[in-house]
Amino acid sequence: MKTIAIFNNKGGVGKTTFCANLATHFAMKHNKRVLVLDLDPQANITHYMLGDESASEVIAPYYDREIPKKENTIVDAFDNYEMGESTINTNVKPILCDRFQASIIAGNPFLASYEDILSKKWNELSDPDSVSGMRISNWINTLLNTEKENYDYVLIDLSPSLGAINRTALLASDYFISPMSCDIFSLVAIKNIKQWFDKWVPYYNSKHEVFKAEKSHIWEKIKDEIKSEVTVDKGFLGYTIQSYISRKHADGTIRTTQSYQTIIDNFEPEVNKNLSIFRKPEITELTELNLGEIPHMFGILALSQFVGAPIAxxxxxxxxxxxxxxxxxxxxxxxxxxxxxxxQNLGDA
Structure with a gap:
C-alpha cells in the first residue's frame, strides 16, 4: 500500500476535486483499490464523495450524542486518547463510495480541535521519555497500518496549512503531489513547503533515533506503530497546474495573456529549485515532475459536487x-x- 498526500499550503488550488477524481481514475483506469483519507477539518471531500445528505448523516452524531452513530469518522482514532491512553483506536472503518469506486475514512469538523494537541505531542518528541509524544505523532501511520492489505493506494486530502495535522499526515505518507493554481501565491507556496520540510523532517528523524536508543525496551513494543524515519521527503511525485480561462485567436490557437505566461514560465524553475530535491529518487528527469494541466471545468464541477459523483x-x-x-x-x-x-513516477507502470 502506497500513501500519497495531496498537499499545498495555499488554498483554492483544487486539491479536494483533484484528490477525489484521481481516486476514481486510479480505480477505473488502473484497476487500483483506493482509500481516501479526509484530514481537512472542513470535510469537503467527505461531502463530495458521500453526497451532502449522507455526509451530514455521518457527522450529525458528533454534534448530537442522542443520534445513533452508524459510521466512523477520522476523530474516532482518538477515542482511546480521550480515555487517557496514548494508543490509537484503529477500529475506524472506511465507507464505500460506489460512484467514485473508492472508499473513504470520513472527515469531521471536530478534527480541528486536535490541532493544538498534536502540536503539543510533537513538541514532546524532545523528551525521550515521552511514549505518548511518539505514538500520537504517528497516529495516522498507526491507523493506516490496519488497512495495508486492503488497498493499493491511500490518497490523503489535506487543508491548506503548515500545521500539526498536516505534519502528522506527511509523516505517515510515502509520497506527495502538489496541485497549483496559476497565480503568484502558488509560487510563494512552493518556497514555503521547502522551508517547512527543512525544519520538521530532520527534527523528527533525530528525535526518533534518540527515543530508539534511550527507550529500546519500549521501542521493541511499539516499533510497528511508528515511522522509523520520514520518507515523504524522498517522495515528491510532481505538480499540476489548474488552468485559467483563456482566449482564442481566430484560427483557434490559444491566446495566453503575458501576466499568466510569466507565472507559467516560473513554475518549472521554482519547482526545480525548491521541491525537486524531495522527488522520488527514480525520477531522473525534472520535466517528469510536471504531471499536467487541469482544464477549466466551467459549470461541470458544480454539477459533479451537487450529485456527489466524479466527473468521469x-x-x-x-x-x-x-x-x-x-x-x-x-x-x-x-x-x-x-x-x-x-x-509512471510511482514505478507502477
Missing part, C-alpha cells in the same frame, strides 16, 4: 447536457494523462 462518471440522469459532455471529455482526457504520469 457523470450521466445524463445527473443533469448532463449540451457542452457539458465536451467539458467532461476534456477533463477525463487530461486526467488520463495525469494519472498515467503519476503511475
Amino acid at each position: 462518471n457523470l450521466k445524463s440522469t445527473d443533469g448532463m447536457a449540451g457542452s457539458q459532455y465536451t467539458q467532461a471529455k476534456n477533463y477525463i482526457k487530461a486526467f488520463d494523462t495525469i494519472s498515467d504520469r503519476i503511475i
